[in-house]
Amino acid sequence: MILLIDSYDSFTNNLANLLEVNAGQKVVTIRNDSFEPETYEEFFHSYLPLFEYVVVGPGPGHPSIESDVGIISWLFRRYRDNPDLTAVPILGICLGFQSLCYEFGNEVSRLTQVKHGQVYEIHPISEDTILGDGTFKSVRYHSLYVENLNDSIIPLAHCYETDGKKILMAVKHKELPFYGVQYHPESICSSNGDCLISNFTNMANVYNQKFRPEALGINLTNLPKGLIEDHAISEKSLISDGLFADTTKKQDISLKKFQLGSGILPIDICEHLYKKNKRANFILLNSASIPGEWSIIGFPIDNETEVITHSLDEASAVKSSSYGSHESTKIELKDGQTPWKYISDKMATKFISRDRIKKTLGNYHSRNLPFFGGYLGLISYEEGQHILLDKLEPISSTPTPDLKLAFITRFMIYDHLTNDWFVVSIRENDAEWVESFSEEAAGIEKVDIDSIPFTVADLCEEADKVSIQYDFPSQSIYKDQFEKCQEYLHSGDSYELCLTTQLKISLPSYIQPWDIYKVLTLRKNPSPFSCFMEFDDCVLISSSPERFLSWKDDNEGKKLVELRPIKGTVRNTPDVDINAATEILKTPKEMGENLMIVDLIRHDLFEFAQDVQVSQLMSVEEYKTVFQLVSVIQGKNIKPGYSGIDVLHKSLPPGSMTGAPKKRSVELLQQIESMQSSGPRRGIYSGVVGYWSVTDDADWSVIIRSTFRYTNDKANKAGNDTWRIGAGGAITVLSDLEGEWEEMKIKLSSALQAFK
Incomplete structure (x- = not known):
């Protein structure tokens, strides 16, 4: 079995599928806060040994912030501070890669040129073949990077920015069975992801046969009941079994x-x-x-x-x-x-x-x-x-x-x-x-x-034509919202934030x-x-x-x-x-x-x-x-x-x-969008x-x-109903303030033309 530690990312299930297909093993996924700090030792001694290896997945945040990484940082430190322990092999992806480097003494900094959803050539620079043979293309989703490695971490691959700057893309620990990649092998536009997982699985098998033979062949059927279920991300149906069993009664149609x-x-x-x-x-x-x-x-x-x-x-x-x-x-x-x-x-x-x-x-x-x-x-x-x-x-x-x-x-x-x-x-x-x-x-x-x-x-x-009024969002507040989005995009908290706002129109109630x-x-x-x-x-x-x-x-x-x-x-x-x-x-x-x-x-x-x-x-x-x-x-x-x-x-x-990632992005947007007068509630807009x-x-x-209204909208006035029109756009690190404001204004103005 493989343990996948998720940091509330929106790509984790893609990674789990990549693992299951190429490792041929059951993947159990937990979140980085599935265990409380006081139970970390229990996790280490009773839970971790059940798995052939661990994959630490991507996610928002910085490896130095405990609330972003939870048990991940503790796990790396546990091995760092106790070098004589027999380690469980670990593969870190993106945030997992950064956590590995950070906990073994390397600085994790902000990129000058943040990359979210861009395909780059990855160049292996080591005789270690875990990444596969030769140059390949993969997708980068990261605001942070690692440079100036100390001697505990060995570089395995780089990519090159347009200005020629090298960005570290893969590493391994010099002694422990720990590897990490900065790129996202699970993306639909990445190549060689299957090769990485197959090679890492083979490496882990060889290591385990020599140092951890007791971990080989463990599966869910011979585990104590509740041990996995208590901590894994559950797969519970919202709908009872047999929901769509056909009825035996005659149906009038x-x-x-x-x-x-x-x-x-x-x-x-x-x-x-x-x-x-x-x-x-x-x-x-x-x-x-x-x-x-x-x-x-x-x-x-x-x-x-x-x-x-x-x-x-x-x-x-x-x-x-x-x-x-x-x-x-x-x-x-x-x-x-x-x-x-x-x-x-x-x-x-x-x-x-x-x-x-x-x-x-x-x-x-x-x-x-x-x-x-x-x-x-x-x-x-x-x-x-x-x-x-x-x-x-x-x-x-x-x-x-x-x-x-x-x-x-x-x-x-x-x-x-x-x-x-x-x-x-x-x-x-x-x-x-x-x-x-x-x-x-x-x-x-x-x-x-x-x-x-x-x-x-x-x-x-x-x-009554003069009574039609339009409440446009504030451009100065939009500027502040845009800057907040950029801060979160550069800090690693999000790859993309769909910033929206609403225009209110007051129309005669008749x-x-x-x-x-x-x-x-x-x-x-x-x-x-x-x-x-x-x-x-x-x-x-x-x-x-x-x-x-x-x-x-x-x-x-x-x-x-x-x-x-x-x-x-x-x-x-x-x-x-x-x-x-x-x-x-x-x-x-x-x-x-x-x-x-x-x-x-x-x-x-x-x-x-x-x-x-x-x-x-x-x-x-x-x-x-x-x-x-x-x-x-x-x-x-x-x-x-x-x-x-x-x-x-x-x-x-x-x-x-x-x-x-969706969870963090939704939470951030709720905070950012509350700055406008339309408030932190989108309502019907951008639902389904x-x-x-x-x-x-x-x-x-x-x-x-679309346009919509609530019968008892608080913004209604005597004789007039408030109609709302929402508009927004995806803010990325490549976005330009003036361009995004103009795009949003054009969308609102375009909808408004039907009312004027």
């Missing part, structure tokens, strides 16, 4: 397939319903442009459809209400229960297998509908991991909604590829409604585009959200993941271009999880074609940002999937208004006991909206919106290029 003439689109259906009912009693997920393929219109039923709400202001409870009702039931969560577990348990009773649908409906279409009823809704940024709850401030005078999910049983779906429409119900004995609504849809007319104003301001009465959606979608920015959701306590109007995460069955009936991060955007203008956009986007800064998120997502997926592949790496894609640098990461063979909802929970907030079908298929997009 009513479906009508047809086509509508005259180019009728989902927005035309919704406009018809809005005029008919005098309100927006629908939820729309509208793929209004490529690469979206489906649009879903959910029809909540007054006083029947359940809406689940969770707020971090009341973290220990969820609320259940019926759509259209102002009454709700507060449900206290049981000890250890989370809203995620609560929702998962609810879904367990609703599951409908694809086989059952096929038996009920036959071959109803050339491909499966993505949604057969289930949850439609949104999840805020703060509902994700690593948020410091004691630092949150309510945005709303009532509990701020962080999760809103409506369980939809009646819905309409549009296939953009075939132009087929489907009206579907999974309610009991609802075929009559399906038939009736299908007939109603056949008479719907297209929205008169000439009736849609060009801006939201045109929705105001003339006298302006209806649906009218705003029509302006944004028909006049301004059709998008692949457009949506309209109006709940009792919040409204979201999104024109997001970025899919966050989807899961569905592949051709073999196994679950396939996919994430599609975007990092790098260029406007699509007449003077910028695909070649020009590629030249702009394929730069060290843009590619470094994208690479960091790809490696972070691979780490997230490896916790749940046995097979993680990058099927598309930093490709430039063309859209109507922009070119974007897009990667696609897929997880296959989901581990037993897990589901896509586990992946969603553990992957939030989206890595493209945080940075890496989408669906989770009763068939256990789902698709969630990142909430960017």
